[in-house]
Amino acid sequence: MYTTTTPARIDASLHRLIDKVTPGGLPTYLDVRPEPGATVNGCFSNVRAKVARDGGRMLCGWQLWQWPRVLVEAEFHAVWLSPQGRMVEITPKPHGERSILFVPDARRDYHGEVVDNVRMALHDDQLVQHFIRVSRAIVQVMTRSGQPAGQGHVHVPAEQIAPLRQAQRFLGCAIESELREHDPCLCGSGLRYEQCHGHELELALA
Numbered sequence: 001m002y003t004t005t006t007p008a009r010i011d012a013s014l015h016r017l018i019d020k021v022t023p024g025g026l027p028t029y030l031d032v033r034p035e036p037g038a039t040v041n042g043c044f045s046n047v048r049a050k051v052a053r054d055g056g057r058m059l060c061g062w063q064l065w066q067w068p069r070v071l072v073e074a075e076f077h078a079v080w081l082s083p084q085g086r087m088v089e090i091t092p093k094p095h096g097e098r099s100i101l102f103v104p105d106a107r108r109d110y111h112g113e114v115v116d117n118v119r120m121a122l123h124d125d126q127l128v129q130h131f132i133r134v135s136r137a138i139v140q141v142m143t144r145s146g147q148p149a150g151q152g153h154v155h156v157p158a159e160q161i162a163p164l165r166q167a168q169r170f171l172g173c174a175i176e177s178e179l180r181e182h183d184p185c186l187c188g189s190g191l192r193y194e195q196c197h198g199h200e201l202e203l204a205l206a
C-alpha cells in the first residue's frame with residue numbers, strides 16, 4: 001500500500017518540491033549508516049545522542065521521498081554532521097532503504113515542534129488530493145493533542161485518529177490499484193468514487 005521510497009533520480013517534480021521547501025537547496029544522496037540504538041522515527045534524538053557521544057553537530061533539512069506516479073514528499077529531517085564536516089545519515093529506514101535523498105536547509109533548526117511533511121501530487125486526481133489532505137489532518141490531530149509526530153510513542157484519542165488512519169489506508173489501497181476519481185468506488189457500492197466515499201470524505205474534511 002502507501003509505499004514511498006527514496007527517489008531513484010532527481011527529476012523535475014523533485015526540483016519543484018525542493019523549490020517549495022528550501023529554494024536553491026542542493027539535494028544529495030547519502031548512504032544509510034544506522035547508529036546502534038538509533039530508532040526509525042527518531043532522527044532528532046538519534047542525532048542529539050550521536051553529537052553528545054562523538055561531537056559534530058545536527059544538520060537539519062528535508063528527506064525527499066517518492067511514491068512513484070502518485071506523489072513526492074519532503075520530510076523535515078536531521079542528519080549528523082561529523083567533526084570533519086561530513087553529512088552522515090545515522091537513522092535506520094522503515095523499509096530498509098540503503099540510501100536517502102537529503103537537502104540541507106541552513107535556515108532551519110529543530111526546537112521540538114511538529115513539522116508536517118510537504119507533499120505534491122504527481123497527477124491531478126481527487127484520490128491523491130484526498131490522501132494528501134487526510135495525511136495533513138492526521139498530523140493536525142496529533143499536534144492538537146500535543147504529541148510530536150514521528151517521535152516514537154504517540155498517544156492520541158483513538159476516536160479522532162482511527163477514522164483518519166482508516167481513510168488513509170483506504171485511499172492508499174485505492175491509489176495503489178490505480179483507481180481514479182471517475183472509477184467505481186473501491187467499497188463496491190457501484191457508484192463512482194467522487195460520488196461515494198470521495199463525497200463523504202469531502203464533507204468530512206471540509
Ligand SMILES: [Zn+2]
Pocket residue numbers: 185186187188189193196197198
Ligand atoms: Zn465507496
